[in-house]
């Protein structure tokens with residue numbers, strides 16, 4: 001159903017469809033339910049997304065699926081943190097815990113960013129529109145681990161000395177590239193709220209295209225960091241996965257524009 005999928009398609013960020021923003025701003029995905037919800041909002045302000053007062057709430061099957069998936073996303077997002085705590089408690093953070101945590105946080109930031117980018121292709125291929133509602137959570141977890149990664153570097157690699165951090169940005173190429181990736185990710189995290197989506201309107205979608213340079217710079221950072229160790233296996237794996245995730249988007253975009 002190519003037409004239907006176009007309407008539902010990019011209820012969010014990294015989609016290339018220009019009509020996506022309106023749908024994102026709705027707590028629900030389909031066009032009809034979006035209309036119903038906005039009517040509810042007018043008549044029942046303050047109870048956004050909830051049924052009108054007096055209507056008994058019944059959780060549908062898809063409602064349960066949503067909560068189950070939401071739980072899975074949170075478990076996935078919190079797993080690295082829990083793992084570090086357990087490893088720390090058991091004394092399993094390797095002989096160099098600082099380096100382990102800097103690297104591990106970087107790896108998880110990257111993995112979660114890739115998971116965020118995978119949502120749209122999986123949604124389009126599976127037709128499971130509800131998936132899109134979990135993309136923001138994944139993106140924010142990716143940002144969370146990026147922030148931990150940078151804090152770990154600043155404190156343990158640079159001793160918390162601003163001059164040393166500044167010098168490192170220029171001395172080690174891969175650090176400079178990582179910093180550029182972070183610069184791309186910050187506006188995405190800041191504007192991830194519904195308020196910002198509404199305020200920016202169409203521009204919100206354009207702004208969120210920053211996720212693509214952020215991903216490219218992140219994998220570049222990883223690749224250059226490993227270049228010193230001549231160990232490219234993992235960076236290349238991530239680079240190929242990114243090529244697929246971006247490639248399918250380009251194909252879909254080209255098809256839409258050549259219709």
Ligand code: HEM
Nearest residue numbers: 103106107109110146150153175178179181182218222225
């Ligand atoms: C200011 C920004 C950043 C700084 C200062 C930074 C710093 C570092 C440092 C010091 C390392 C370890 C180098 C070593 O052990 O020799 C590293 C590795 C890494 N960073 Fe970053 N990074 C930044 C941004 C990012 C971003 C945005 C991502 C991804 C979203 C990322 C992902 C990684 C990965 C995957 C590794 C390699 C982990 C491994 O070897 O297993 N970094 N980074």
